[in-house]
Amino acid sequence: xxxxxxxxxxxxxxxxxxxxxxxxxxxxxxxxxxxxxxxxxxxxxxxxxxxxxxxxxxxxxxxxxxxxxxxxxxxxxxxxxxxxxxxxxxxxxxxxxxxxxxxxxxxxxxxxxxxxxxxxxxxxxxxxxxxxxxxxxxxxxxxxxxxxxxxxxxxxxxxxxxxxxxxxxxxxxxxxxxxxxxxxxxxxxxxxxxxxxxxxxxxxxxxxxxxxxxxxxxxxxxxxxxxxxxxxxxxxxxxxxxxxxxxxxxxxxxxxxxxxxxxxxxxxxxxxxxxxxxxxxxxxxxxxxxxxxxxxxxxxxxxxxxxxxxxxxxxxxxxxxxxxxxxxxxxxxxxxxxxxxxxxxxxxxxxxxxxxxxxxxxxxxxxxxxxxxxxxxxxxxxxxxxxxxxxxxxxxxxxxxxxxxxxxxxxxxxxxxxxxxxxxxxxxxxxxxxxxxxxxxxxxxxxxxxxxxxxxxxxxxxxxxxxxxxxxxxxxxxxxxxxxxxxxxxxxxxxxxxxxxxxxxxxxxxxxxxxxxxxxxxxxxxxxxxxxxxxxxxxxxxxxxxxxxxxxxxxxxxxxxxxxxxxxxxxxxxxxxxxxxxxxxxxxxxxxxxxxxxxxxxxxxxxxxxxxxxxxxxxxxxxxxxxxxxxxxxxxxxxxxxxxxxxxxxxxxxxxxxxxxxxxxxxxxxxxxxxxxxxxxxxxxxxxxxxxxxxxxxxxxxxxxxxxxxxxxxxxxxxxxxxxxxxxxxxxxxxxxxxxxxxxxxxxxxxxxxxxxxxxxxxxxxxxxxxxxxxxxxxxxxxxxxxxxxxxxxxxxxxxxxxxxxx
Amino acid sequence: xxxxxxxxxxxxxxxxxxxxxxxxxxxxxxxxxxxxxxxxxxxxxxxxxxxxxxxxxxxxxxxxxxxxxxxxxxxxxxxxxxxxxxxxxxxxxxxxxxxxxxxxxxxxxxxxxxxxxxxxxxxxxxxxxxxxxxxxxxxxxxxxxxxxxxxxxxxxxxxxxxxxxxxxxxxxxxxxxxxxxx
Ligand code: FES
Ligand code: FES
Numbered sequence: 001x002x003x004x005x006x007x008x009x010x011x012x013x014x015x016x017x018x019x020x021x022x023x024x025x026x027x028x029x030x031x032x033x034x035x036x037x038x039x040x041x042x043x044x045x046x047x048x049x050x051x052x053x054x055x056x057x058x059x060x061x062x063x064x065x066x067x068x069x070x071x072x073x074x075x076x077x078x079x080x081x082x083x084x085x086x087x088x089x090x091x092x093x094x095x096x097x098x099x100x101x102x103x104x105x106x107x108x109x110x111x112x113x114x115x116x117x118x119x120x121x122x123x124x125x126x127x128x129x130x131x132x133x134x135x136x137x138x139x140x141x142x143x144x145x146x147x148x149x150x151x152x153x154x155x156x157x158x159x160x161x162x163x164x165x166x167x168x169x170x171x172x173x174x175x176x177x178x179x180x181x182x183x184x185x186x187x188x189x190x191x192x193x194x195x196x197x198x199x200x201x202x203x204x205x206x207x208x209x210x211x212x213x214x215x216x217x218x219x220x221x222x223x224x225x226x227x228x229x230x231x232x233x234x235x236x237x238x239x240x241x242x243x244x245x246x247x248x249x250x251x252x253x254x255x256x257x258x259x260x261x262x263x264x265x266x267x268x269x270x271x272x273x274x275x276x277x278x279x280x281x282x283x284x285x286x287x288x289x290x291x292x293x294x295x296x297x298x299x300x301x302x303x304x305x306x307x308x309x310x311x312x313x314x315x316x317x318x319x320x321x322x323x324x325x326x327x328x329x330x331x332x333x334x335x336x337x338x339x340x341x342x343x344x345x346x347x348x349x350x351x352x353x354x355x356x357x358x359x360x361x362x363x364x365x366x367x368x369x370x371x372x373x374x375x376x377x378x379x380x381x382x383x384x385x386x387x388x389x390x391x392x393x394x395x396x397x398x399x400x401x402x403x404x405x406x407x408x409x410x411x412x413x414x415x416x417x418x419x420x421x422x423x424x425x426x427x428x429x430x431x432x433x434x435x436x437x438x439x440x441x442x443x444x445x446x447x448x449x450x451x452x453x454x455x456x457x458x459x460x461x462x463x464x465x466x467x468x469x470x471x472x473x474x475x476x477x478x479x480x481x482x483x484x485x486x487x488x489x490x491x492x493x494x495x496x497x498x499x500x501x502x503x504x505x506x507x508x509x510x511x512x513x514x515x516x517x518x519x520x521x522x523x524x525x526x527x528x529x530x531x532x533x534x535x536x537x538x539x540x541x542x543x544x545x546x547x548x549x550x551x552x553x554x555x556x557x558x559x560x561x562x563x564x565x566x567x568x569x570x571x572x573x574x575x576x577x578x579x580x581x582x583x584x585x586x587x588x589x590x591x592x593x594x595x596x597x598x599x600x601x602x603x604x605x606x607x608x609x610x611x612x613x614x615x616x617x618x619x620x621x622x623x624x625x626x627x628x629x630x631x632x633x634x635x636x637x638x639x640x641x642x643x644x645x646x647x648x649x650x651x652x653x654x655x656x657x658x659x660x661x662x663x664x665x666x667x668x669x670x671x672x673x674x675x676x677x678x679x680x681x682x683x684x685x686x687x688x689x690x691x692x693x694x695x696x697x698x699x700x701x702x703x704x705x706x707x708x709x710x711x712x713x714x715x716x717x718x719x720x721x722x723x724x725x726x727x728x729x730x731x732x733x734x735x736x737x738x739x740x741x742x743x744x745x746x747x748x749x750x751x752x753x754x755x756x757x758x759x760x761x762x763x764x765x766x767x768x769x770x771x772x773x774x775x776x777x778x779x780x781x782x783x784x785x786x787x788x789x790x791x792x793x794x795x796x797x798x799x800x801x802x803x804x805x806x807x
Numbered sequence: 808x809x810x811x812x813x814x815x816x817x818x819x820x821x822x823x824x825x826x827x828x829x830x831x832x833x834x835x836x837x838x839x840x841x842x843x844x845x846x847x848x849x850x851x852x853x854x855x856x857x858x859x860x861x862x863x864x865x866x867x868x869x870x871x872x873x874x875x876x877x878x879x880x881x882x883x884x885x886x887x888x889x890x891x892x893x894x895x896x897x898x899x900x901x902x903x904x905x906x907x908x909x910x911x912x913x914x915x916x917x918x919x920x921x922x923x924x925x926x927x928x929x930x931x932x933x934x935x936x937x938x939x940x941x942x943x944x945x946x947x948x949x950x951x952x953x954x955x956x957x958x959x960x961x962x963x964x965x966x967x968x969x970x971x972x973x974x975x976x977x978x979x980x981x982x983x984x985x986x987x988x989x
Contacts, residue, residue: 034978038907041915042899042922044842044882051841140836141825219846219854219916219950270844270916271950303847526914526951692978696910699953727851727948735941735954764953 028539029755032692035531036550037524040268047267049223049240050300057225058087060286060299061143063133063150064308065125068161068379068720069172070154072123072132079149080135085142088293089135089150092120098288100254102344103279105246105499106351108375112184115175115377117344119281119288125154126174126343127380128721129308131281136289136297159379159720163317163338166376174343174377183341183375184350188357190369191432197332197368201323205405210789211314211393213340213714215307215730216386218525220270222310223300226286230294236263239283242272242525243563246500248555250279250347255287262287266553269525273704274385275310276525277565278347282309304726312714313386315340316353320360320397322405330405330420332368335360335397341375342382349384350375354496355484355566356390358433362398363442363482363658364420369432379720385565387704388762391483392769399479399770403777404786413774414446414455417480428751435484437656438751441684442480445746449660449682452742458664458678466782471670474677475779479771482658485759486571490650503650504568505560506576508537508584510643512630514623516543519551521561522573527761528693529569535689536574536755540581541622542608560648567657567759570689575753576649583645588625591643594636595620595628655750655758659683663771667779672798674710674776681767682744686758691745694760698743701764707733708765709772710791731791780805811875815840816884824871831855833871834881842883843919846948853947856920857881863927865920865946882919885926901973902926902964908976911960913951921947925961933969937962 040046075091092099102117120131133150137143158172165171166181174181191197198204225238235257241247244264252259269276282299290297301309319336339353353373361369402420406413422429424441431437455476462474487493490501507519518533534548551557562572585605592610593600602613611619620628625643628634632641661681667674681698688694711731715723724730749756769790776792777785784805788796808823811833820838834840834857843866846854850868857866858880887898902925905911912918921944928935928943935943940961941954949957963974 032978034907035910037915038912041912041918042882042903042906043886044919046842046844046915048841048844048916050845051835053839140832141827217950219852219914219948220844221846269914271914273950303849303852526916528913692910696913696952696956699955700913700951701953703953704950726849727847728849732948732950734945734948735958736945738941738954740937741953741955 028535028545029687029689030691031535033531033535033545033690035528035693036534037528037530048220048270049225049238049267052225052238052267052298054225054227054296057296057298058136058138058293059140059143060134060136060289060297061147062131062282062285062299063147063152064305065121065128065130065132067125067154067156068128068159069157069174070125071157072121072125073153073155075133076151077133079151080146083142083146083149085138086146087136087138088289089133089146090289091133092118092122095120095288096122098255099284100256102281102284103250103254103347104345104349106348107497108186108350108354109184112350113178113180113182114345115178119284129381130343134285134289136293161378161380161716161720163340163376163378166378167374174379181377183345183377186354186373188371190434191366192368194332194334194368194370198323201331202326203405203408204321204323205401205408206319206321207401207404207787209318209320209397209400211316211318211396212790213315214313214386214708214712215714216273216275216310216313217730217732218271218273218275221301221303221306222276222280222282223298224283224286225296225298226290227296228290228294234261235287235291236265237283237287238265238267240269240276241266242269242276242523242565244523244553244555245521245561245563247279247283251283251287254279254284257291264555266523272525273387274313274389274565277385278311307725307730308381308722311346311384312342312381313383314393315383316393318393318397320401322401324405324409328409328411328416328419330364330366332366333361334370337373339373339375340380340383341377342380343377344382346382346384349382351498352383352385352390353393354390356394358435359391359394359484360398361432362395363422363480364398365422366432380716387701387765389566391762392705392766395479395481395483395766396770399481400774403478403774407781407786413478417478421480436653437482438653439748440482440656440658441746441748442658442660445658445682445684446480446660448744448746449662449680452682452744453662453678453680455662471668473667473669473779473782475665475667475775475777477663477665477771477773477775477778479661479767479774481661481767482656483762483766484654485567485657485762486651486655487566487568488654489652500562501650502562502572503648504562504573504576505646505648506573506580507646508577508580508644510584510626510629512627514543514547514626516541516548517551518548518577519558520573520577521558521563522569523553523561523563525564527569527697528690532570532574532689532693533577536577537581540578541584542606543622567761570757571655571753571759572649572651574689574757575651575755576647578755579649580645580647583647584643587643587645588622590636590639591625591629592620595625595634651753653752655686655752657683657685657758657760657763659763659767661767661771663775665772665775665779667776667797669783669801672794672796672801674792674797676706676739676772678742679739680742681764682746683760683763684746684748685760685763686750687747687756689757695743697760698764699741701762702741702768703733703738705765705768706738706772708790709769711737713791809872811872813874813877813879815879816881826870826872828871829867830869830871830874831866834866840881840883843881844916846916851948853920853924854917856923856947858923858927861930863924882922885922900926901967902929902961905960905964905967905973908973908978909956909960909963910978911952911957917947917949921949921957925964928961929965929968933965935965
């Protein structure tokens with residue numbers, strides 16, 4: 001069911017995206033509440049992990065390999081131990097007994113090659129940045145100084161950096177003992193046989209797309225502090241992590257310290273984008289070193305250290321083939337992926353491309369789909385989830401190839417999409433991959449986006465510039481995307497061999513003074529969870545927004561959770577809270593009925609008040625019920641004195657946000673410089689809780705997607721050094737590099753959860769990259785260009801113009 | 808070791824420092840003024856921005872000894888009126904207010920630097936265009952917001968500082984909503 005925002009309001013939104021914050025219904029949902037999080041962040045009273053200081057705190061520094069592949073012949077830490085302020089220093093061999101091996105929770109195939117991954121390398125280093133030794137000293141400067149006094153002898157080994165050489169014969173092996181650089185081969189097919197379908201096609205279009213390596217670069221560097229109570233064998237781990245709950249389990253499994261002896265706290269966390277969805281070497285090292293020394297230990301990465309030692313994103317080669325009839329009906333899609341794992345497997349490294357596997361067919365109907373992914377080891381930093389994780393890659397491939405097919409057929413790219421996409425009336429729709437899309441309205445989002453964009457005028461200008469051979473060419477790019485969010489139904493994760501479930505936990509506690517505490521297992525790191533949770537609870541219980549307090553990010557006080565990633569917080573965690581609230585109301589209704597001396601079935605609940613049907617003066621508020629329950633003097637026979645409630649919610653399906661993004665670029669064919677002239681997006685993320693927060697998520701997502709298209713690339717030299725190893729070299733976009741975004745929304749409620757929500761954290765990133773590149777390629781069509789590698793730097797564009805499209 | 812004295816958010820601190828100690832490390836590790844964070848090691852991100860005698864400076868790009876005798880304002884001292892430790896207890900600066908009203912922050916890690924860079928920008932240009940704001944903040948990276956709402960916030964604060972009142976905010980206070988949609 002699509003709830004079109006009314007016509008007048010749509011017009012207003014086109015003029016001013018702010019109109020989105022207008023409330024559409026009563027109550028808290030859909031209201032643009034100011035964030036509860038902001039006060040401390042705006043006044044510098046934030047509790048970042050690196051701010052934590054404890055009595056006797058020691059600083060840990062990690063010595064890292066300067067070589068991409070080498071045998072370790074010896075590590076001598078004795079020089080470091082003589083430096084002032086140094087308390088201890090350890091090599092990998094020193095910690096071999098206690099450091100364990102870092103976990104990978106996603107063995108995608110039974111025969112997946114899963115090498116050991118020691119927090120400190122013991123015999124061999126396999127990428128530049130692999131840890132070799134640690135120093136612990138009284139302060140940051142002393143521990144950093146002491147690294148220079150450690151002597152390591154290496155015997156250099158040949159390196160393999162690109163995936164195609166890595167899987168060819170006679171190549172150096174990243175893990176000699178494994179006998180191969182192939183980590184896994186994961187085939188998948190849906191619908192009819194692809195080759196038989198292709199035989200019926202009139203047109204076949206093939207392209208090779210490269211997803212360059214990216215650095216997630218959350219603004220807060222990673223950091224960890226471990227506070228031991230040695231005598232009790234008890235450990236508190238503060239970490240700048242997205243996943244305190246998962247981290248606790250994993251630290252127990254890796255170190256052998258019993259799970260109930262470890263408490264993990266994610267204090268205020270400054271962005272993650274997937275890079276803090278992991279279990280890192282330094283978290284384990286700080287824990288085992290703190291245990292050894294019986295003193296608190298802190299490690300904070302420097303930015304250039306983090307660029308080597310924090311996971312990288314993307315890095316795939318995609319061979320994509322689409323086949324269709326002459327009149328434009330898509331018949332089938334074939335995708336062959338090479339996915340770079342890097343040197344080791346981190347928490348979900350192999351699962352990232354698999355998450356994308358189901359998203360290549362996207363919004364289009366087709367008869368046949370064939371997919372194969374080969375995971376490949378190289379001597380580089382491990383890859384893992386980066387905002388979108390698999391889905392941006394898939395969306396890029398399908399939205400790019402749809403444009404190429406349109407070009408091949410001489411069709412308007414939007415017309416071709418419209419012909420092939422799932423019609424609004426066809427929902428729910430089972431895709432060729434076997435996913436059931438519950439709801440969507442691609443027509444509505446597209447219509448609105450085209451109106452906001454002014455498509456006709458831009459096409460006319462493009463034509464004029466082409467005809468006059470203007471050095472500045474205009475290009476128009478489309479991305480009609482969908483994504484799969486709300487990770488995830490546990491049974492689906494199980495069928496994909498993931499090691500855990502996808503539920504989320506919530507608890508609502510009614511305090512005697514009428515205030516409400518919400519405990520959630522979804523851990524925030526900038527999204528504004530506490531504001532959104534407060535709105536959901538205020539709406540459900542009819543209590544003031546200000547009276548709701550949220551408890552998150554600490555395995556003691558929010559003990560159960562699956563944490564934050566995959567646009568899941570609202571869709572899974574928010575729904576868990578909503579359900580817990582419903583349970584509170586049911587318990588409270590029983591107490592209210594007792595107090596009002598009415599039958600439970602006669603007691604209605606509205607806006608925070610229980611009243612008796614037919615006698616409106618007989619009423620009591622939920623706060624009064626909370627106090628009466630606390631006092632417990634007069635409760636229904638046999639009732640426990642509490643109206644608090646828990647919910648652990650496991651979603652029955654993914655959610656499928658979608659939208660239409662349109663981008664106009666001006667490409668200077670003489671300098672190769674691309675400027676985004678206009679960017680319009682209409683996202684359909686279902687119902688929204690806080691439209692301003694939603695819009696902010698879209699802005700940030702767009703920026704990261706645009707950055708992949710135009711600016712960012714992690715580049716290694718032939719020896720495996722990260723050339724873009726500092727913020728001076730890796731081109732993160734600034735305010736001056738980006739356009740103003742015109743954002744809009746349509747609302748097609750999700751039908752698989754009671755809030756009708758779909759998730760928004762990754763939408764912008766997933767949608768924007770192909771919109772921008774389609775626009776660049778469109779601008780360059782007259783020059784014979786039909787593909788460009790990302791990022792579309794001035795040099796790449798200029799070379800393509802000069803060479804008439806051959807790369 | 809060199810003896811330095813500096814006024815940070817209204818409190819004078821005297822310390823012995825190593826000549827190599829960066830101002831940001833001095834603020835954070837010696838003085839415990841941890842409101843100002845560190846985002847890089849190449850002076851690119853601007854997270855560490857503070858005001859030295861009213862001018863925005865990346866505090867990772869100067870040594871503590873260079874700040875001897877200076878008046879330093881961090882995000883913790885920007886609001887009017889200060890508590891015992893110089894903590895902001897009073898009225899927020901218009902730029903702080905505008906950041907909240909226009910959702911100019913998400914994780915907030917870039918925010919201290921962004922706010923102080925904006926304060927300096929507005930001190931030098933009371934009526935910046937959108938483009939001037941975008942270029943003026945080029946030295947401050949944000950990974951969350953896409954900058955659009957930061958730019959809006961700075962333009963709004965500019966308007967307020969000129970006495971023309973803030974631009975209409977993105978968020979609506981409950982007060983704004985009285986009677987709406989009930
Ligand atoms: S920490 Fe100073 S500019 Fe990044
Ligand atoms: S708000 Fe997160 S980096 Fe700017």
